[in-house]
């Protein structure tokens with residue numbers, strides 16, 4: 156499975172950054188966007204999912220809310236436990252899952 160650096164959308168009219176992409180800007184209502192790669196972010200909160208209905212025995216899933224340097228918060232998976240304050244890089248895979256990796 157391949158990955159690319161996660162991109163956020165920035166409003167061409169007012170500069171508001173959003174993720175996920177939206178049709179209209181929540182700040183000014185414009186609908187023209189530019190895409191820019193995230194430069195990573197910092198973990199705000201994290202958790203681990205140990206029991207999933209229909210996926211018993213599939214292993215733990217680590218999740219974190221990450222405040223990107225551009226502003227939006229994204230929910231990301233991680234291969235390891237992350238702690239609040241950890242600096243991470245963000246990527247998105249072919250299945251549209253966002254991944255956080257400690258830097």
Ligand SMILES: [Zn+2]
Pocket residue numbers: 166167168169170171180181182183184185
């Ligand atoms: Zn705007």
